[in-house]
Amino acid sequence: MKTGQRQGLLDKLVFAAGLRRWSQAAHAAPDMDIAALRESRNRARRLRAQLDRLIHVAEERLALPMIGNQAFPRPVDADWSWRPELWCGPLRTPGISSVETQSMLGGEATLFHDCVHSELTLRQIRNMREADLAAYGLRMDVFRFDGSYLSLAIDLPQEASQGLKRSHLIRIETIVEMEKPLEIFARLNIKHGPNTEQIVRELPLNEEEIHVEFDxxxxxxxxxxxxxxxxxxxxxxxxxxxxILRDLTFSRRKRAAL
Structure with a gap:
């Protein structure tokens, strides 16, 4: 038997012995003398404090979306799908203030703007809602804005380019929260040789499910x-x-033959 297996078996035996002991103490409590009952009560209270602490932390963590989760609804015929790292796991640098143009948050997201004085912040936040599948979200706070454009670029992995055909549809889905209404446009860029194809779609922020497809x-x-x-x-x-972008996912599928 390996060391880890022996340790696991020992832990189970110790737990079973402890549980049996406290079960016997609870059964014997009505007939215990006062001194023994007081001592058992004090020990039980100390044990309960630690158990309550463990249960509280465990329930809080287990209720949150799973870190690293790549699960999300996608077309059944999708041949590739992906959720960027920013929405999956904790970043080494979770936030930036007074964000300069071309600043990166993680290895895939870059903010671009032409502000003279940046009053922008980016921060990765932990999703807490029961409905969230993504473990993390991205919060962007914009105060005074003296620029003419603001965009967040997400680099797709090499797998998205492999086997890409003109018969493909690329789909993005997102969950967006905002303090007041604004317009968000999604522009897909595909570099092929010296040329770059661009397709622009406006996100339907007034719809329950926010998604667009690029044909x-x-x-x-x-x-x-x-x-x-x-x-x-x-x-x-x-x-x-x-x-706040609570989630952002990508998928790719072939267009149905006419």
């Missing part, structure tokens, strides 16, 4: 030279607003 049939994509794919989320009129 590559309307591009001049050179399927043999696809090098890189990234998504720009473009925020129109972001001043004095807080935007």
């Amino acid at each position: 590559l049939a309307y591009t001049k994509l050179n399927e043999k030279r696809v090098e890189k794919i990234w998504l720009d989320l473009i925020f129109e009129g972001p001043e004095m607003n807080q935007v």
Whole structure:
């Protein structure tokens, strides 16, 4: 028997012995003498304090979305799907204040703007809602905004480019919260050789499910030279607003044959 297995068996035996002992004490309590009963009560209280602490922490953690979770609804015929790291697990640097243009949060998300004085903050936050599948979200706070554009670029992994065809549809889904209404546009960029194809869609923020699809049939994509794919989320009129992206997922599927 391996060391880990022996330790696991020993833990089970110790737990069973302890449980049996406290069960016997509870059964004997009505007939105990006062001194023994008082001592048993004090020991039980000390044990209960630690058990209550463990249960409280465990229930809180187990109620949260699982860290690293890549599970989310996707088309049944999807041949690739992905949730970026920012929405999956804790980042080494969880936030940035006075964000300069081209600042990265994690290895895949980059903020672009042309503000002279940056009054922007980005922060990864832990999702707490029962409905959330993503473990983390992204909160962006915008105070005074003296620029003309603000966008968040998400670099897609190399797997998204492999085998990409003009017959593909690329779908993004997101959950957005905001303090006041604004417009968000999603622009898919596909670099192939010296050229870059761009497709722009407005996110339907007034709908319950926020998703858009990019149909590559309307591009001049050179399927043999696809090098890189990234998504720009473009925020129109972001001043004095807080935007939270609770989740962001991608999937790819072939268009149905006509």
